[in-house]
Amino acid sequence: MSPLLDVRDLHAGYGPITVLRGIDLTVEDGEIVVVLGANGAGKTTLLRALSGMIAGKGSATVDGNSVLGRRPDQIVRLGVAHVPQGRGTITDLTVDENLQLGAYARKDGEIEADKERWFELFPRLRERRTQTAGSMSGGEQQMLAIARALMARPRLLLLDEPSLGLAPLVTQEVFRSLAQVNAEQGTAVLVVEQNANLALDVGNRGYVLETGGIVAAGSAQQLQQDEAVRKAYLGY
Amino acid sequence: MSEFLQFFFLGLGRGAIYATLAIAVVIIFRATGLLNFAQGQMAMFSTFIVWGFYDGFGLPLWPSVLLGMVVSFLMGALIERLLIRPVSDKAGHNPLPVVIVTIGLFLGFQALAPWLWGETAKPFPQLFGSGSVEIFGASIDYQTLGTLAMLAAEVLVLYLLFQRTKVGLAMRGVASNSESAALVGVPVGNMLMIGWGLSAAFGVLAGVATADVGLDSTLMLGPLIYAFAAATLGGFDSPLGAVVGGLIVGVVTELLAHYVDAIGNDLKLLPAFLLILVVLLVRPQGLFGKAQVTRV
Amino acid sequence: MSAATATATATAPAPTAGGLSPAARTAIKVVVWVAVVGVLYWVPQYFTPVQVGLFTKVIALAFAALGLNLLTGYSGLISVGHGAFMGVGAYTTAILVADHGWSHGAALVASAAAAFVLGVLIGLPALRIKGLYLALVTLALATLFPEVVKRYGDVTGGTQGLRVPKFKAPEATDLANDQWIYYVAVVLLVLSFVAVRNLVHSRVGRALIASRDNETAAETMGVHLSAYRVVVFGISAMLAGMGGAVNVWQTNFVDPGQFGIVLSITVLVAVVVGGAATILGPAVGAYLVVWLPNGDILPPAVMPDLILKDNPELIDLVFGAALIALMMLAPYGLVGGIKLALYRLKQRRAVAAAGKAPPGGGEPAVSTA
């Protein structure tokens, strides 16, 4: 069976500046894959290229459909949801409206039921249902961003540094929830992180990205045990 | 007393016109975060389109207005797609190139209308008939009452559209954070087109409410600044704010013009100017708006 | 987004010219400056008085465009009201010279001061709001200005305008009036260009540019930045006011119709056509804006002539369409476009020269572990 996400020799960048120089990467159905890398290694660029926010060259397919050259809203319809760095909640809308908008691409009648499901998972969101997203704490906004992405019923969730700016306890909670979603829904997750420990704890496999190229790959355990990776990203 | 009331009513009449145009300003602002300096000239041009249906094809007035709104919607949407977006995509967060495009549109429509429809002003009918009602010794004409009713309907329709429909939600999402909206599957470009289209369509109502003074290419040159003052006071992103702002601007300027010699009818613009200056200085978000204006 | 930031960086004056030794670069600069000064000196020797008069109009507009560029190009604040500041400068000179017997020189200082003060007042909202909104205040100002002039006709001459005594060439100079006015104006303009250039490259200038490009930078600079902005607004208005005074030297007549919204739009257009945030752009833009409608010498306006011969009223349509086309094809204006092209060329060469090494700018390269 071919992988859900199949990236080959992907190049991408901004204007005249190339950031990614030939990335190969796969995510299987139901898998959690972690991409580690320092600031500026190209992690965010990778996700932005996959969700259509910047142009890329090479090949990147979801379920055999190329995502390169498509607009973000078209890629959402292929089953990919992207939670951008800095959360990207829509701060002027209420929690409820954010979730409603998350289901924009869907046409079925189970939207309310889905909202309930994510309120179960993130009870704090239910409490703040009618508040605007901008009035909530960073952790709450991160949960909202994830819940909103899940409202699209994606097969692949792209997460950009979910731990950024969050207290460690909150980060833990976020990753626990992610694992739960993955287990219950079978949603595949591609998460890029600087804070690799927690990510690798919940992840199945991982890649290490440096200056725009993959320098190492392996199972989560392998990476956690690799000395170079440990020194560079795990801090011990 | 009845004199005061009379000028209050006249102010309401002017204010209602400012409000209709301010609503069009606000719609584009909500949808795209942009101030359209060609708003008045687009409304003028659209009114000529209505005139074309009314006088050229001999259709009744209101169907002509509706058809004019449809055509203007398409015109607005096409302008966004063909002229605005290519520029704003390249310009990033620098608003200047897009402002220049709207100035280009301003000049273009101004020249195009007399070229297409002739240089002489057209006798445009009063939308709500002529005549007036007496209230406490002062008269308020049907045109004012009708425009006020129309404004109420506009605000209601826009409220329902923005708050109760999927498209409205998506438009608000795009206005607040277009990147995130795109990432949940909202076709951002379409929403911008709809925003421009809606604004152009509602601009028709501003034009036809004004055009009984005689329709020519200068129709909206006067009201535009007052409409901007109204939108500033209302807070740029609230249709209700635009209406309240428009009525306040209309009433205040007319009363000052009549009762304060230092202002007078020739310097009516002065209070509008001071209003813009002071509101932006003291409460940039206006009476009803969100605080986004203040991001330095 | 990032792409835009990259190009914005590119259009900011490039600190180095690629691939040349410092000595060669200095030599080129000297040659360019000598050439520029030579051409500016030569203009009134070669052209007819009428044409020199139009060049003086270019200079008047270039003052305002230079000022507006400081505001719009470098600080990201948009003004649609620089025509009003020109008007304040023009009327200050006109009234002082015509009715109070001032010399043109002294009146120029007063014009600059008056415009500066008004500029600071109008710029006050810049303390708190984003650039786009200032456009509203300034638009309203531009519309209001002629009405105020009309209202106070006792002082301003009302719609009949005010005739101003000529700015006469001193006997000793042996210059015709048009030449004298041109030379005085051009010297002042060059000095102003140098001053603006220094301001842009100063700490204040860099702070303004940073705040234009990056909201976070703006926030961290806080109060200082707001104060800078208001002062820059004042300086910008002051330059426009000087342009207004120069305009009076040339026309010897002021009336409210000259300083309406159209003039404000013209100034803005000059900036954008020439290239916002480039040092020379405003002058180039002012040149084009003045000469295109008078296009019987360089550059020949062949196109508009063909279209407009039978329909002169369509000039605004042609003009509007040209503006939109320019924003699509070269949003950084002519000077900005050339700079961008040079920058790209240089980068391409640098990339070619350095093989696969990353080019400068963009994300900093991380050394491999």
Place this chain on the structure above:
Amino acid sequence: MVKRSRLTRLLALGMAVGLAATACGGGRDDEESSGGGASNGTTSGGEQATGFDIDTSECTDYQPDTGVTDTSIKIGVSLPLSGPYGTAFAAISRGYEYYINSVNEAGGVDGRQIEVIKYDDVYNAGTTKSNIDKLVQEDEVFATFNVIGTPNNLAFRDDYNAVDSLCVPNLFTGTGSQLWGQTEAYPFLIGSIPAYPTEAAVFVDYLQQQKPDATLAVLKQNDDFGEGYAEALVTAIEGTDIEIVQEEVYNSDSPDVTAQITALAGSGADAVFVGATGLACPNALKAITGAGWDPITYISATCTSQTILNLAAPEDTTDVLSTGYIADPKAGCEAQLEALDPELATNMEDFRAQVQANGGSAEDASNGFVAYGWSMGQLLEETLKSAPELTRESVMEAAYNLQDVDLPLLLPGVSANTNGVEDPFVIESLYIIKYSGTCWETQGEVVDVEGRTKEYIPEG
């Protein structure tokens, strides 16, 4: 190079500035004391001008016949052709171009083709100045002609039309300012249409007959034109029992004058004088009806165009008064012309046919602006023809010595008459005209104030 007399120059400047600064123009003409009130410019019958002789000795670098060759005469024009004000005025230039076309086809003026060079000034006086500089110094026109707008003419008259200027004729300006009567200081400039004060005086005259103790309300545009009327009215009612009870001003870009009319109606005045242009005219009339006010309503001659009146309903325009000196070419109003003067009706037919023969549309053939432009073309031709020689000096002398020049479209009894300093105003005979709801009809006889306009110019 001629050394200019500093004193004269300063005097001229001081005069211009002083006039402008007081914003009421006219007035304090030094020559006013020389009277002329009683004199009528149409007395002498001889072809040789005796009354007016231009002295070119103070001119800077006087070039008597630049722009004239054996086969052509170059005439320069600057007027608004684009922008919000452009389109209406362009019709005037079409009018004289149609006429000049026909003259040229018929062999021109004494074998010389009239060549018109026309530049757009967007109604901006600064641009007008540049255009005139270019026309005179580069295109080397013989004269400028029918430049529209008071400030636009003021912007260049000191450089070209004053006694100590380059002395280039500025013929038949397209504005009715009373400033065009300062012949001594500006011998190279002459106006065309009845001055605003003349019009105001003729109306007051009429009002006095109708209602000697009338109260009068005034609506005026906030510019020299509106101010000119307002001040002339004050002068004109001196010594009568007519009283101005209220005055309101409006701004030309806000043509909705309902508030002003409401205020005026509040005064309950017997008569209202509407000194307006463009859309403000019909809106004032509509507002008068709307306010339930029924005064004797006078609209300035600028409001009399049919395209403007059509914007108001017949019940708003019926019985409205104005003044007229030129026939209204509106299609369907031929009967009125026929009744007034059969010859005029024939002339009008001729005008229509010729406009269309020279490329004009049917719309142009019934446009009052075109008819005015056409008549100005005729006046230009007459003036050039009557000049003994084609020098600038001689042509100006001819322009200031017009003797009963009867242009075909002028109403009966109206003709162009001038007599130098004594009588610098070209057209000074007016009819009171009344609108029937569809057509203008003259009331009574022509009011001839030939040579008396200066009396109506208010004191500075």
